[in-house]
Amino acid sequence: MILxxxxxxxxxxxxxxxxxxxxxxxxxxxxxxxxxxxxxxxxLPPLYAAFVNGVAVHSMDFDDTWHPATxxxxxxxxxxxxxxxxxxxxxxxxxxxxxxAFNVGIEVQGRLLRFSNEARNIPKxxxxxxVVGTIGSAAACAKLLALDRVxxxxxxxxAASYAGAPLANAATQTKPLHxxxxxxxxxxxxxxxxxxxxxxxxxxxxxxxxxAFYTDYSPQxxxxxxxxxxxxxxxxxxxxxxxxxxxxxxxxxxxSSVRRKLVESSDNLLPLDxxxxxxxxxPEVKYVNRPNPNxxxxxxxxxxxxxxxxxxxxxxxxxxxxSENIQRPALRELLCKTxxxxxxxxxxxxxxxxxxxxxxxxxxxxxxxxxDTFYGHWRKPLKKEDLEKKFQxxxxxxxxxxxxxxxxxxxxxxxxxxxxxxxxxxxSGQSARALSEKLRLL
Numbered sequence: 001m002i003l004x005x006x007x008x009x010x011x012x013x014x015x016x017x018x019x020x021x022x023x024x025x026x027x028x029x030x031x032x033x034x035x036x037x038x039x040x041x042x043x044l045p046p047l048y049a050a051f052v053n054g055v056a057v058h059s060m061d062f063d064d065t066w067h068p069a070t071x072x073x074x075x076x077x078x079x080x081x082x083x084x085x086x087x088x089x090x091x092x093x094x095x096x097x098x099x100x101a102f103n104v105g106i107e108v109q110g111r112l113l114r115f116s117n118e119a120r121n122i123p124k125x126x127x128x129x130x131v132v133g134t135i136g137s138a139a140a141c142a143k144l145l146a147l148d149r150v151x152x153x154x155x156x157x158x159a160a161s162y163a164g165a166p167l168a169n170a171a172t173q174t175k176p177l178h179x180x181x182x183x184x185x186x187x188x189x190x191x192x193x194x195x196x197x198x199x200x201x202x203x204x205x206x207x208x209x210x211x212a213f214y215t216d217y218s219p220q221x222x223x224x225x226x227x228x229x230x231x232x233x234x235x236x237x238x239x240x241x242x243x244x245x246x247x248x249x250x251x252x253x254x255x256s257s258v259r260r261k262l263v264e265s266s267d268n269l270l271p272l273d274x275x276x277x278x279x280x281x282x283p284e285v286k287y288v289n290r291p292n293p294n295x296x297x298x299x300x301x302x303x304x305x306x307x308x309x310x311x312x313x314x315x316x317x318x319x320x321x322x323s324e325n326i327q328r329p330a331l332r333e334l335l336c337k338t339x340x341x342x343x344x345x346x347x348x349x350x351x352x353x354x355x356x357x358x359x360x361x362x363x364x365x366x367x368x369x370x371x372d373t374f375y376g377h378w379r380k381p382l383k384k385e386d387l388e389k390k391f392q393x394x395x396x397x398x399x400x401x402x403x404x405x406x407x408x409x410x411x412x413x414x415x416x417x418x419x420x421x422x423x424x425x426x427x428s429g430q431s432a433r434a435l436s437e438k439l440r441l442l
Contacts, residue, residue: 001064002102003411004239005073006037006427007391008063010398011318012056013038017173021055021180034082035424038398046082047184047191050137053078054183058129058176060318061300062243062394067350067378068113068120068128072237075133075182076105076140081427083141083187084420095410095417097144103232105140105186108156109133110231111222112204116214122247122285122348123167130165130178131213135204137186145190150201157199158189160209170287171301236378238350239387242316244299245288248306249374250355251280255310257369258357262311270312272330274361278338280307281356283348289340296321307357308334350377402431 012018022036025048034049036042037056044052057063057074066072080101084093109132113119119128138159142152162185165178193199203209204219211217222228238246262270282288282303290302299305299321308331309320319325346353358368373379382390388408395404406426410417417423 001073001106001237001239002077002099002414003391003408004387005057005063005077006407006411007394008060008243009053009057009074009078010038010427011062011394012059012176013398015056015059015176017176018052018056018059020173021177022052025052032086034085035428037427038429040429046086047188049082049085050079050187051180051184053082053180055176055180058179060243060296060321061175061245062240062318063179064237064239065246065350066110066113066237067235068110068116069122069350070109070113070128070132071179072106072109072129072133072136073102074179075109075129075137075186076102077183078180079137079183079187080105080140080144081420081424082183083144083190085424092419092421093144095414095420095423098420098423099414101140101144103230104143105136107231108139109136112210114231115210115219116217118214118216120349120351122283122350122353124286125167126213127165127167127170127175127178129182131163131210133179133182134163134185134189135159137183138189139186141187141190142193145194147190147194151193151196153201154197154199155190155193157201157203158192158197159186160203161199162186162189164213167287171290171293171295171298173297175297236381238377239382239390241376241382241386241390242320243318244306244316244321245301246350247282247285247288247353248300248303249376250353250371251282251303251306251357252310252316253374254355254357254369254371255280255307256314257371258359258367259311259314261367261369262359263314271361272333274363275334275337275359276362277360278307278311278334279341279356279358279360280304280338281341281343281346281354281358283346283353284342285348291335291338291340293326296323296326299326303340304335304338305331308338311357311359399426399429400431403427403429406431 030045033043034046063071063074112132138155142155291304293299293302293305354372356370360366403426410423
């Protein structure tokens with residue numbers, strides 16, 4: 001999860017929304033600064049480094065997804081990395097410190113989500129990372145700061161007052177700000193609590209606290225540490241192969257399978273002129289029902305676009321969402337022939353949804369295929385070599401090869417690293433040769 005999040009964050013530094021928030025953040029300055037991923041010569045105060053790097057992680061909707069629905073890593077990792085650089089030199093943060101804080105931030109999100117059945121479905125009203133991600137970021141930062149029990153409670157209380165963002169901004173440049181703000185606000189909540197700012201210490205147990213977000217929120221007592229089972233030991237996350245809403249990944253796999261059947265006798269060319277209609281059976285998720293997307297952000301949140309793009313190309317990639325591909329005539333023609341259907345048994349849950357794509361031909365024949373679990377889902381996780389290929393492809397757009405390899409080696413040995421600032425150095429683009437002294441810490 002850490003390696004994947006770093007890769008998509010590095011790739012995200014090339015996006016328009018990232019450049020906008022980076023430029024905005026230059027108005028802030030501080031004696032304490034943290035790394036902006038992919039930049040040797042630009043640093044920001046920790047709060048705004050967490051914000052900018054968090055925006056980068058979600059700028060292409062390429063970051064991991066969990067069940068119940070949220071993007072768990074992007075809200076936490078930018079915050080703890082930025083905070084780790086803000087400590088005085090005499091207080092080095094080890095890789096194990098960073099890893100434990102990250103796990104705490106993920107665990108808190110998962111526990112809160114499991115107190116609601118509503119949270120198990122794809123959201124309708126608000127974007128979950130803005131709620132549980134903010135609180136997870138706060139918990140992780142409180143752990144890294146080694147705050148006592150009272151200050152930890154205040155941290156979560158403060159974070160809860162930063163939480164929430166309406167889902168109406170999905171498929172716009174504002175949605176990536178949700179992750180950036182979750183990282184920033186969680187870090188800010190921990191810093192404020194460290195200064196003895198107080199909040200309602202029962203906020204996670206109250207109808208007017210966390211219950212304000214989930215109508216069926218029902219908190220439960222957690223097991224003792226002696227019998228505690230970590231959620232990441234019970235369920236993996238979904239790691240995306242292309243940058244779009246997770247629900248579209250079922251569509252891509254089903255449509256790609258249909259294409260393979262269609263082109264068997266057509267010299268690998270889609271017989272576009274013979275296609276009469278395309279039926280895509282998916283759950284009813286209104287913000288991913290976009291029959292005519294006109295921007296990369298709308299295309300990333302469009303069942304129809306991904307179905308047509310995968311039919312035309314046989315697969316999806318980062319380049320699928322380039323403007324020239326979104327506007328190509330063949331895709332626009334196919335979009336006009338595409339309809340969504342919502343079978344009653346197809347529930348809007350990342351655990352149980354499916355996609356069936358059917359292409360109807362002018363001669364009356366139909367070709368169909370169905371995807372119940374796409375490659376990258378927690379039931380069918382990416383192989384280690386494929387995750388590494390994704391990271392290398394993403395990071396190499398921004399960093400030199402030595403820095404990219406340095407990140408892989410550091411992440412895989414994180415629990416042995418005595419000073420995790422080596423990770424930030426690689427993220428800034430410094431090469432392994434420039435860090436020979438640091439490498440001996442592995």
